Amino acid sequence: MAEISSDVIRGYNDIIILYMLLNDPSYGYEISKEIRTLSEDKYIIKETTLYSAFTRMEKNGFIESFINEDLAGGKKRTYYRITPAGREYYRAKCEEWTLTKEVIEKFIAKEGVVK
Amino acid sequence: MAEISSDVIRGYNDIIILYMLLNDPSYGYEISKEIRTLSEDKYIIKETTLYSAFTRMEKNGFIESFINEDLAGGKKRTYYRITPAGREYYRAKCEEWTLTKEVIEKFIAKEGVVK
DNA sequence: CTGTCGTACTACGTCTGTCGTGGTAACTAT
DNA sequence: ATAGTTACCACGACAGACGTAGTACGACAG
Numbered sequence: 001m002a003e004i005s006s007d008v009i010r011g012y013n014d015i016i017i018l019y020m021l022l023n024d025p026s027y028g029y030e031i032s033k034e035i036r037t038l039s040e041d042k043y044i045i046k047e048t049t050l051y052s053a054f055t056r057m058e059k060n061g062f063i064e065s066f067i068n069e070d071l072a073g074g075k076k077r078t079y080y081r082i083t084p085a086g087r088e089y090y091r092a093k094c095e096e097w098t099l100t101k102e103v104i105e106k107f108i109a110k111e112g113v114v115k
Numbered sequence: 116m117a118e119i120s121s122d123v124i125r126g127y128n129d130i131i132i133l134y135m136l137l138n139d140p141s142y143g144y145e146i147s148k149e150i151r152t153l154s155e156d157k158y159i160i161k162e163t164t165l166y167s168a169f170t171r172m173e174k175n176g177f178i179e180s181f182i183n184e185d186l187a188g189g190k191k192r193t194y195y196r197i198t199p200a201g202r203e204y205y206r207a208k209c210e211e212w213t214l215t216k217e218v219i220e221k222f223i224a225k226e227g228v229v230k
Numbered sequence: 231c232t233g234t235c236g237t238a239c240t241a242c243g244t245c246t247g248t249c250g251t252g253g254t255a256a257c258t259a260t
Numbered sequence: 261a262t263a264g265t266t267a268c269c270a271c272g273a274c275a276g277a278c279g280t281a282g283t284a285c286g287a288c289a290g
Contacts, residue, residue: 006248009215009219009248010246011124012219012222015223038221039221048250053248056247075267077267096119097123097223100119102157109209121246122247124277125247125276144236144238144239164278167278171276192237193239
């Protein structure tokens, strides 16, 4: 199974993470597993990448954190919720994706062109 | 006209440049103009990005440089030619693109899902 | 004959996102 | 007991992209 290099996915981690928050708040560990599942094991986000994305996006106002303390055993978990600015950012990034995809495909040679 | 951010294109500059060398050797200035033309002004590669990609890819054995000294006015120009390893790298990157595209599109919400 | 524009690079330093390493801590199954 | 899973964070390294600036030559306008 081929895997995706980080430089190739770079710039898309934000929208991947935000996608996971569109409907409900969630937290790091769960999001990382969902990304893996949804991508059918093709993309496994690194923990540090994920958590540093949280920090960055919260600083930028795209997500908000809150702590859930009502867990069994008195454990805490940091949840994230997408903000309106985050939704707008997500939407813009999706549009950018469409454009980028079109551009890149101009540079993908059709079978046979690469002799 | 929307423009493409560098993080989004990161990881694809290599294949964009190599695509330009598939048929014939070329040089920096020409390649940059061709990228602009081919992408219909949607992607304008920065000079420094281009030239540092040349250095990197030559180090990796994907391209070879040679100097054309037979230009009017005794001018010199550095040309680049793709190597067999470069062709293989290009091919592999194109495959990776296909996979990446599929993965990312799983995280692009369909109209209406983003309420 | 001076100045600007286009051609064709190169050097240097900065920034940002990703990732490797390693650590903490509590619960859960064997 | 201990290995595994859950859940997270700090620190530093790295690499690619980019901003700024500089060189140098030719063409062409005024």
